[in-house]
Structures are given as structure tokens and as C-alpha cells.
Amino acid sequence: MEYPPKILLKQLLAEHPAYSAMKPHLERISLLTEGGWRLRDKLSLFIEQRPGEEDPIYEARLKKFAYSNTLGSNLSQLASKITSGTIHVSNAASEDFWEKFRExxxxxxxxxxxxxxxxxxxxxxxxxxxxxxDKPQAAVAPNSRAEEEQLGLRPKIVVYSALQVPLWSESNGQVDWIKVFQIVDVxxxxxxxxxxxxxTFIDKQSIARYEAFVKLDRKGxxxxxxxxxxxxxxxxxxxxVPLAGNPVAHGFGALPVARLELDESQWSGNQAYAKGEECLRLECHRYDLLTAAYLQRTYKPIQTPDSDLGDTFVGDGDKPLPTGLQFVLQVDKFEWSEPKGDILVHVDKALTQAEKQIRAILGVGGAYVQEAIEASGVSKEMDFQIENDRLKSYGHILTDALQDTYQLVERAEGNSxxxxxxxxxxDFGGDRLTDLIEAxxxxxxxxxxxxxxxLTPTLFILVRERLLSLLMSNLTPEQKQIILDEAAVAKVPEPLESQAITA
Known part of the structure; x- marks a missing residue:
């Protein structure tokens, strides 16, 4: 691509139609999963002002913000469990390089x-x-791998979320170039x-960057x-906006970017974030109800009707008499009445149900068991088997993306x-020793x-391979093939006297 010395700001702010459609929802997901002060600053996006609610009352409700980050904690829990599996890298050009790079x-x-x-x-x-x-460029070309190591000229992987890539182009399902947008503090x-x-523009030949100091509004x-x-x-x-330096040729001969994309059925954030919003609102309303007795009420006196019926009460013109929790009418007898707590029971039940539904949508262990059999060992095994299967489906997508990325790393090292x-x-089993002994x-x-x-010879071989596969999770393809080759020439043993293995 050709990059001019300057590009109009409105052109740099251009977005892909798919990104424009998803951006508001991605921003809400980001706030819900991060929680904390970022969420508090944008709380009005989730807790809206009620019809007829005066500003001081609305501000008082916002100040009583209470939120347990159910969505974010469950997503983090699921993401951490993927690391209990093992990753194998085979056919590498240099084992020494990959041993260091993976660390x-x-x-x-x-x-x-x-x-x-x-x-x-x-x-x-x-x-x-x-x-x-990415691979840093040196002012002077190094003469050896040792000099590259000393200069720190080794490849690195930079992760960009969907929120950071507002524009891209693709053909035949392959990305041709991307534009990365970032706001940084200087x-x-x-x-x-x-x-x-x-x-930052990244294409198949080079990387170009445009930079400018900016003033932002409250929405960024x-x-x-x-x-x-x-x-x-x-x-x-x-x-x-001016070009920051000359475009840099990266020398990959291809786009140095790999894309991992989940389909709609696997995109858990999209399925669960509405429930995350429900949890936020329920928890805020629950705390609001618990403290409702301590809200400062205001009241408007009722004027005794006279011959002028249009002047029934003072100061509101043609507006109807305000009513609701934030107003208390002055009548012959005035007294405080503590709010009943019946509704709190229903709010608590709704909140608990929403939290369970989030865990079920994400496939986090502990979400599927019925209350009547939660202590059952069978239900627990079935529950975490669902989680294991879900993680396995994600594992295939992750290893495919890692393979594409690691092959780009090999290109950066000159192994095209x-x-x-x-x-x-x-395989993401919990008690590995117990599972192995049982198998x-x-x-x-x-x-x-x-x-x-x-069984017929072919069917026997297929059954035996299937049995062996249960013991070969997380092995490299080469290791699995060696085991299958050894099993093919091994003699079938005579049945032995039954004797269980113990730990």
C-alpha cells in the first residue's frame, strides 16, 4: 500500500461496517467484565433515570452503586482453566530458539x-x-544470530482485541491488511x-503509523x-494527521497477522453479557431497596380547594400532582412507615438465578447440576465433563491460531x-492421577x-485404537503415531488374573 505524508482525520476514523455495528456492544461487554472504577464512571449506561425521577434522586441511586463482577470473574475462571491443558510444538527449525521463545x-x-x-x-x-x-528493526544489520540476540532483535507477539481494530480488508476469507487504533498517554x-x-496500518509489505496529540471529550x-x-x-x-516516520518493510512476504475468530455459538461474551447487565441492575436495585428507609423524602403541601379549581396546589401550573417513592404528601396525619422486605426475597432469587445462568452459558463447572443432586458424585462428573468438552472445542481453535502465529514467528527467523x-x-482433567488409575x-x-x-480384524484394530486414544490425551502427533505403530505389531496378551491398580 502507498501511504501519503498526511491523511485526513475523518478518513482515519473510518470504521468497518461490522465493527460499527458491534462497537457499542463490545464497549458494554468491556465495562461489565472490567468492573471497578471504569464501570462506575459509565454507570449511567446501565442504570437509567426513571420517568419522572428528579436528578438528585437519580444521583443518590447512582452513588449507592453495588456490583459483584459475576460475568468478568467467570470469564477469567474459564480462561484460566484452558491453561491446564498442554501445548506441543513439533517440527520446529530450532528447538533451542523455541525453548526460549515460549518462555x-x-x-x-x-x-x-x-x-x-x-x-x-x-x-x-x-x-x-x-x-x-513483530520484529524490531536495527539501525545496523546484525552479522549473526548471536548479534540479533544481543540487540534484542527477536520476534514478539502483540495481541490486539477486536475493539482496537476498527478497519480491515479481506479477500477469500483471508485478511489483507488491518488498521489498529490506540489512545496512549504521553x-x-x-x-x-x-x-x-x-x-497503525499493517499490510503484506510494510507497517505505517500516523500519530497526533488530541483532546478527547468525556466519551473518549x-x-x-x-x-x-x-x-x-x-x-x-x-x-x-501526519505520518510518523517512513513506512517500515517487515520482510515477511505475507501479512504478519493471524486472526482468531469464534462463531456466534461459541462467543460466550455475547451470550452472557445481557445476563451480566441483569445482575448489575438487580444488585443495584437490591441495595437501593435495603437503604430506601434512609432516603430523604420531600413533600409538597396540598392547598385547600377554593372557588378557583385550577389553583388546587401551588407552584406547578398545569402539571399533575407528583407521586412516588421520592414524594410524601402532607395530610392530616404524617408518619414514617418502614418499607416491607417481601420484594427483597424475589430480587435475591432473581439475582441467584441470573448468576447461575451466566455460569451455564459460559460452561463453567458447577452450573449444570440440579439443586437436588448437587452433592452427587455422578452429577459432578457429568457437570465437569461438559466443561471439559467445551474447553476442548476452544482448544482446537486456539491451537490452530497458535500454529498460524508460530509459523509467522518462524518466517521472522528466516525459516519461510x-x-x-x-x-x-x-484434555483438561482435574485429578489426573485418579483419572489415569481409573482408566x-x-x-x-x-x-x-x-x-x-x-471382531473382524479391521474392527478390532479400530476398537483398540479408540481405547488407546483415551490414554493419549495431550500427546504430540509423533508420540501418538509411535504408540499406534507399537500397538500394531504387539501381540495380544493372554487375560491375566484381575488385580486393580492402586495409587
Whole structure:
């Protein structure tokens, strides 16, 4: 792509139609999962002002904000469980390089396990994740791999969430280029902290970046461009953003970005975030009801009707007499009445049900068991089997994305013809020793000689391979093939006297 010295701001702010449609929902998901002060600052998006509710009463409700981050904690819990699986890298050009790289995937000490957890969490929340393989450029070309290591010129993986990539182009299902948008804080000792808008274009040949200091409104939108001293820029026509340095040729020969995208049925954030909003509102309303007796009421006196019926009460003209929780009418007898707590029971039940539904949607263990059999070992086993199957389906998607990304890392190292493969993430058992002993005991109880006698040769081989596969989770393809080759030439043993294996 050709990159001009300047691009109009309105062109840089252009968005993909799919991104524009999803952006408001992605922002709400981000707030719900992050919680904390970010959510409090945008609380009016979720707790709306009631019809006829005066501003002081609405502000009092917002100040009593209470929220347990059910959605965020469950997404984090599910993302952390994916790391209990094992990842295998095979056919690597250099085992030494990959041993080091998997311990530091970003040049800052981020391990492979932390990378996978981050990718999975972003995908659960925002459906799509972009993985950019970058390699720093040196002012002087190094003469050897040792010099590259000394200069820190090793590949790194940069993770961009769907919120950070507002525009892209693709053909035949493959991404051709992407535009990354970021707002970063720049600390200037003379002017203090300033906001910088940064647009990074990544295509199949080069990387280009446009930067400008900006002034933002309360919603984070760009109001105007500033100079390095924080003063508004004067534009002859429409505001434009300059190119920050010359475009850099990355030398990959392909787009150095891999995309992981979940389908609608697997995008848990989309399915669960409405329930997350329900939990937020229920919890806020619950706390509001609990403290309702301490709200300061106001009242409007009723004037005795006279010959002028239009002047029944004072100060409101043609408006109807206000009623509701925030108003108390002055009558012959005035007294306080504590609010009843019956509704709190129903709110508590609704809140508990919504939290369980979030766990069920995400497939987190402990969500599927019925209350009557929650202590049952069978129900627990079935419950966590559902979770394991769900994680396994995610594991296939993650290993595919990792393989595409790691092959780009190989390209960065000069191994363009690499056949590197990534496998694993297909078993997430909890008590591994107990599970293994139970599986071995079941296998020992099978009369293999009798099976071979009653089954056709081909069917016997298929059954035996299926049994062996139960013991071969999280093995590399090469290890699995060696085991299958050994089983093919091994003799079927005579049945032994039944004897269980114990730990």
C-alpha cells in the first residue's frame, strides 16, 4: 500500500461496517467484565433515570452503586482453566530458539501459558483477536544470530482485541491488511500528561503509523488535534494527521497477522453479557431497596380547594400532582412507615438465578447440576465433563491460531518453508492421577483376546485404537503415531488374573 505524508482525520476514523455495528456492544461487554472504577464512571449506561425521577434522586441511586463482577470473574475462571491443558510444538527449525521463545513471547517475560490465557480471554469477550508478529528493526544489520540476540532483535507477539481494530480488508476469507487504533498517554515534563492518537496500518509489505496529540471529550471521542505543547492546531482546511516516520518493510512476504475468530455459538461474551447487565441492575436495585428507609423524602403541601379549581396546589401550573417513592404528601396525619422486605426475597432469587445462568452459558463447572443432586458424585462428573468438552472445542481453535502465529514467528527467523505444527489443549482433567488409575483399571479389565476372536480384524484394530486414544490425551502427533505403530505389531496378551491398580 502507498501511504501519503498526511491523511485526513475523518478518513482515519473510518470504521468497518461490522465493527460499527458491534462497537457499542463490545464497549458494554468491556465495562461489565472490567468492573471497578471504569464501570462506575459509565454507570449511567446501565442504570437509567426513571420517568419522572428528579436528578438528585437519580444521583443518590447512582452513588449507592453495588456490583459483584459475576460475568468478568467467570470469564477469567474459564480462561484460566484452558491453561491446564498442554501445548506441543513439533517440527520446529530450532528447538533451542523455541525453548526460549515460549518462555518469553513478547520480550517482556510473558510466557506461552500467559499468552494463551490472554488470547482466550479476549476471544471470549470480543469474539475476535488479532495476533501480530513483530520484529524490531536495527539501525545496523546484525552479522549473526548471536548479534540479533544481543540487540534484542527477536520476534514478539502483540495481541490486539477486536475493539482496537476498527478497519480491515479481506479477500477469500483471508485478511489483507488491518488498521489498529490506540489512545496512549504521553508524559511531557513541560506540559504534563497528554493523549496521543495512534493509527497503525499493517499490510503484506510494510507497517505505517500516523500519530497526533488530541483532546478527547468525556466519551473518549476526538474533539481536536493539538501540537506538542498542547495548543490547538490551526488547519487551512480539514484536520489531517501526519505520518510518523517512513513506512517500515517487515520482510515477511505475507501479512504478519493471524486472526482468531469464534462463531456466534461459541462467543460466550455475547451470550452472557445481557445476563451480566441483569445482575448489575438487580444488585443495584437490591441495595437501593435495603437503604430506601434512609432516603430523604420531600413533600409538597396540598392547598385547600377554593372557588378557583385550577389553583388546587401551588407552584406547578398545569402539571399533575407528583407521586412516588421520592414524594410524601402532607395530610392530616404524617408518619414514617418502614418499607416491607417481601420484594427483597424475589430480587435475591432473581439475582441467584441470573448468576447461575451466566455460569451455564459460559460452561463453567458447577452450573449444570440440579439443586437436588448437587452433592452427587455422578452429577459432578457429568457437570465437569461438559466443561471439559467445551474447553476442548476452544482448544482446537486456539491451537490452530497458535500454529498460524508460530509459523509467522518462524518466517521472522528466516525459516519461510517451516512445517511447524501446534497440537494439544485436548484434555483438561482435574485429578489426573485418579483419572489415569481409573482408566488403567478399566483397560486391564478388558479381555483383548476375546475381543480379537469375536471382531473382524479391521474392527478390532479400530476398537483398540479408540481405547488407546483415551490414554493419549495431550500427546504430540509423533508420540501418538509411535504408540499406534507399537500397538500394531504387539501381540495380544493372554487375560491375566484381575488385580486393580492402586495409587
Amino acid at each position: 518469553d513471547t513478547d520480550g517482556q517475560g510473558r510466557t506461552e501459558i500467559q499468552l494463551v490465557e490472554r488470547i482466550f480471554a479476549e476471544a471470549l469477550k470480543f469474539k475476535t483477536v488479532f495476533l501480530h508478529v 508524559i511531557n515534563p513541560l506540559t504534563g500528561p497528554m493523549k496521543m492518537a495512534r493509527w 471521542h476526538i474533539l481536536e488535534l493539538l501540537d506538542k505543547n498542547g495548543n490547538p492546531l490551526v488547519h487551512e482546511s480539514e484536520p489531517a 518453508g517451516s512445517t511447524l505444527a501446534v497440537s494439544g489443549l485436548d 488403567l483399571n478399566m483397560l486391564l479389565g478388558i479381555d483383548m483376546a476375546r475381543l480379537q476372536a469375536v
